[in-house]
Amino acid sequence: QSALTQPASVSGSPGQSITISCTGSSSDVGTYNLVSWYQQHPGQAPKLIIYETTKRPSGISNRFSGSKSGNTASLTLSGLQPEDEADYYCCSFATGSTWVFGGGTKLTVL
Amino acid sequence: QVELVESGGGVVQPGRSLRLSCTASGFIFRTYAMHWVRQAPGKGLEWVAVLSYDGGNQYYADSVRGRFSISRDNSKNTVYLQMNRLSAEDTAVYYCARGGSYYFFDFWGLGTLVTVSS
Numbered sequence: 407q408s409a410l411t412q413p414a415s416v417s418g419s420p421g422q423s424i425t426i427s428c429t430g431s432s433s434d435v436g437t438y439n440l441v442s443w444y445q446q447h448p449g450q451a452p453k454l455i456i457y458e459t460t461k462r463p464s465g466i467s468n469r470f471s472g473s474k475s476g477n478t479a480s481l482t483l484s485g486l487q488p489e490d491e492a493d494y495y496c497c498s499f500a501t502g503s504t505w506v507f508g509g510g511t512k513l514t515v516l
Numbered sequence: 517q518v519e520l521v522e523s524g525g526g527v528v529q530p531g532r533s534l535r536l537s538c539t540a541s542g543f544i545f546r547t548y549a550m551h552w553v554r555q556a557p558g559k560g561l562e563w564v565a566v567l568s569y570d571g572g573n574q575y576y577a578d579s580v581r582g583r584f585s586i587s588r589d590n591s592k593n594t595v596y597l598q599m600n601r602l603s604a605e606d607t608a609v610y611y612c613a614r615g616g617s618y619y620f621f622d623f624w625g626l627g628t629l630v631t632v633s634s
Contacts, residue, residue: 440619440620444621446561451624451625452611452624454616454621454623495561503566503575504577507560507561507562508560510560510561
């Protein structure tokens, strides 16, 4: 159950697009299309923004999109807004019926 | 609306036990798997355990297997996390989360803080 690898931080200016990568292995991301992404603002509970690698829950802006290639999943956020500044976590279902999170990425909107 | 409320956190000495509860409302509890996820202070999220909708299947992270036990009472819309042989490394905010289609966490509670300290 090794953690997925995410960049510690990313930044972008309002209106720009950013992408956060999430690298796992053949035991998780590479085998299952069951990657999810969560947004967490300081002092708040996480919030689901992408599930099953590419799907958006009801009410989540279409500025958020997910994709996957091999052992790496990605979250792209377009048209950055100040309220997007938060921590972002990826998570994957893994062999042995367990789940593994990434270490988290702090997004700064400049 | 879906609501999850955790309780039972607090300060506990190393080696002791604690039981967390999470009471759900706003959905048909008995039809959903339930998870526990924790977050150490200033750190990232760590999945802890899952229990299937009927209580028939449970799985744990390596870091807690053999010490923690997840259970549920569908008549009370409540899921529990029994934590034994606690250590400082278990200090964290513990969230319960609903298993949307089992494989992701679609609703989260606000969490309850567990501090293991002498």
